[in-house]
Amino acid sequence: MVHESPSLEISCSRCPTFQLQCWCHHWRRSSGPSCTAACMRPGSDGCRTRLACHVPSPGLRGAGPDRAPPWTGELRECSRIQMERLLHETREMADRLHGGAHATKEEGRRVQTRSTVLLVDDDPGLLRTLQVLLEDEGGYVVEAVPSAETALQILAVRGGFAAVVSDVAMAGMDGIALLRAVRERYPRLPMILITAYASVRSAVEAMRLGAFQYLAKPVDPDELLLQVDRAIRTSRLENEHRALKDRTGNPELFDTLVGGSPIMERLRDTISKVAAVDSTVLLRGETGVGKELVARLIHARSPRRDRPFVAVNCTAIPGELVESELFGHEKGAFTGAVRARCGRIEDADGGTLLLDEVGDMPVHLQPKLLRFLQEGAVQRIGAKHERRIDVRVLAATHRDLESAIAEGVFREDLYHRLNTIPVDVPPLRDHPEDLPELVDHLVAKICRRLRRPVVSISPRAVEALAAYSFPGNVRELENLLERSIVLSRAEGTVEEIAIPS
Ligand SMILES: Nc1ncnc2c1ncn2[C@@H]1O[C@H](COP(=O)(O)OP(=O)(O)OP(=O)(O)O)[C@@H](O)[C@H]1O
Ligand SMILES: [Mg+2]
Structure with missing residues (x-):
């Protein structure tokens, strides 16, 4: 059903409550209880056209002709051609949002690799509005929380966030204090601040503290989506850059597994099988047979291939540093811990962790490692809470772990946990x-x-x-x-x- 005058209304055939109206205004996003579709495009004459749900949204703050329900208005400034184009786009959009045949490849890809955004605002209305915007139009998974304190609690126990978006003025801990805490504890997590009282000074302060971006209210949805996308891309690029830098001294790490013998063919077959799942793999083999190479190939063929691969060599790190290297520490956790640092396990969040020469893991750390393997959580030295991490674990050893168990230098329970899938890399x-x-x-x-x-x-x-x-x-x-x-x-x-x- 399409009415073209005086305003533009479009209903979606699949969803009775989905009625779109569009009109020129500074747009604000709206959403209805049963349908969260909305779309905005700038008109070529500079006016902005809004498509919004017919059902009034409780999620918007403030009043004014363009904010108050019911959502009606007139399409005045668009030409007929613009209007037709808009209609066409809107129909496509409605179809897509309701799972219709127009879903593009791009959309499908976005859903598969959805990043999680932590959204913080003490205004429930705005929190909901921004959540809907980020979920529906950004394609993100959103964890929405009402305070900076809750945000920190969640970050303390769960990894995997790609960005934080937070209001500045909040009751209790404010956005700037949250920014400070995030920068200190999770320096690689980009953060965007939103404020009603934009001033040059506070913006400069936020940027100085390391905010990725600073946006003024009312938030322009396009701008917010753009900045979140940029923040996530930039931090991904930085991670990739770091990984590449780690590898430059070691060009052989770009290697492939060579050898057409039946034994190597079997190994290749095993690699593709274990790459497809998240099970823990224990790579066993003499020195120099290619265990690390196999671990990298497993990662490179796994669904985690775009995320970090982190190898920790338990022999190469001095004994007293292993714990902090693996698990990280909070500021002041011990003498010399002048700033918080995340451990290598957290570095691998979302990706793959190789515990190389795991047989040399100091005995006193083995229970902590076991706990991480069982619970998928790590506790930095000096931290009050554990943090959930999503890491696939591979372990490698040239030592015979059974004899290490008999000698009392390796825990049997840890061995069984690591040995879910043993893979032998044959000697030459x-x-x-x-x-x-x-x-x-x-x-x-x-x-x-x-x-x-x-x-x-x-x-x-x-x-x-x-x-x-x-x-x-x-x-x-x-x-x-x-x-x-x-x-x-x-x-x-x-x-x-x-x-x-
Ligand atoms: N089948 C193979 N094809 C190509 N290169 C290989 C193969 N096996 C091993 N290599 C190369 O040999 C070198 C040693 O391999 P890698 O470091 O993976 O062995 P490792 O088993 O982890 O050794 P160590 O026990 O000393 O840590 C690397 O440069 C690796 O690329
Ligand atoms: Mg090795």
């Missing part, structure tokens, strides 16, 4: 037929790393390699090749490889 001597392919692959990789043209290895040298047992497995092979390439006298060919006697 179990698939010698892969040696030539591995040599080719590693030579190309090393030359790329050394920024040299790719060299070839003489058949004599390959034979010598085949006769060697490689106790250090692929890593030893790689080191041997690198040494020989660097020290080789001839250009373009490596004639000899100094095999350890």
Whole structure:
């Protein structure tokens, strides 16, 4: 049903209460109890046109001709062509919102990868309005809370938020104090502030404290959606940048698993199977066989591939620092803790955590690690609460954990928790037929790393390699090749490889 005069009304055939009206005004969003559709587009002549639900919304603050129900008005400033275009868009929009055939690919993608936004406002009306806006038009999952205190409680126990949007003036703790606390405790979480009393000074203060953006009321919905989207994208990019920086010293981490032997084919098959699920995997194998490589491939093929991959090597961190490195700490938790810091487990939130050389985890921390694995929650040193984290855990060890249990240096319950799916990465001597392919692959990789043209290895040298047992497995092979390439006298060919006697 479409009436074109004096105002524009459109009903959706699938939802009896969904009636849209549109008119030119500064627009404010409205929503009805059974239908939350609304849409706004700027007209080409600069006027703004609103489509809103017919049912008055309790969610708007203030009064005025464009705010008070009932939602009627006139479409005055739009040309007929603009109106037709608008009608067409609105019908499409109504269809989409009601699950119709017009849902685009873009929409589908947005739903799958929805980010969670924490929304804070002590005005229930505005809280609801902004929630509906962010959910319906932004496609976000929104956790709406009525105070800064509640926001901090939620953040303390749950990870996974992509951004915080908060009012400034609130009873109790205000938005600026919340901003300070968030910046200190969760420095990577972007925050947008909204205020009724915009002043240059408070804006400068907010930005100085690290707010992502500062918006004045009445909030322009387009602007808010734009800023939330930018905040989330920017922090994702920063995370990716950090991950790339972590890897630049280590180009081999971009690697692929080489080898066509049946044993490697089986390993590849296992990788794709375990990548699809979130189960804990224990990668077992001698030193240098490729356990970390396998862990990265599992992550890279998993639905978490766009989120962080964090590897913590339990051997490489000095004993007294392991706890703080893994679990993080609050400011003042111990001497030297001048600021709060989130641990590596929290860094991996949403992604995958590799506990490398887990057999070397200090015994006194094993119960805490077990608790994290069982509850999916971490407690920073000095924190009052645990925080829920969404992390897929992989563990790797070259040690025989059964004997570590017998020696009393590894907890049996932790072992069983980690060993949900054991995956054995075979030593090189179990698939010698892969040696030539591995040599080719590693030579190309090393030359790329050394920024040299790719060299070839003489058949004599390959034979010598085949006769060697490689106790250090692929890593030893790689080191041997690198040494020989660097020290080789001839250009373009490596004639000899100094095999350890
Ligand atoms: N099948 C393979 N194909 C290609 N490269 C491999 C393969 N296996 C191992 N590598 C390479 O060998 C090196 C050692 O692998 P990785 O660090 O994953 O082994 P690891 O089992 O974790 O070793 P460690 O026990 O010493 O920690 C890496 O450069 C890795 O890319
Ligand atoms: Mg390793």
